[in-house]
Amino acid sequence: MTWHLEVDAHTCIGSGMCAALAPEWFELTGETATARTAEVAEDELLLDAADSCPAMAIAVANAAGEEIGPRP
Numbered sequence: 001m002t003w004h005l006e007v008d009a010h011t012c013i014g015s016g017m018c019a020a021l022a023p024e025w026f027e028l029t030g031e032t033a034t035a036r037t038a039e040v041a042e043d044e045l046l047l048d049a050a051d052s053c054p055a056m057a058i059a060v061a062n063a064a065g066e067e068i069g070p071r072p
């Protein structure tokens with residue numbers, strides 16, 4: 001099963017936390033982060049990154065398209 005990962009470039013403030021926490025999934029390009037790939041393997045690190053993003057710019061959805069990160 002794969003998840004879907006998205007970073008909202010308009011909301012991202014370029015803190016770099018996601019790229020530091022999970023460099024295999026995120027990279028800082030210029031002043032914003034991007035997801036290295038939109039379709040990702042299930043990885044708890046993605047939820048941790050979404051939870052810790054100060055701008056709430058990271059969205060993780062499961063295979064059914066339901067948003068699972070950030071967690072409430």
Ligand code: SF4
Pocket residue numbers: 007011012013014015016017018019032033052053054055056057058
């Ligand atoms: S943690 Fe959030 S605000 Fe910081 S670079 Fe990543 S997406 Fe942008």
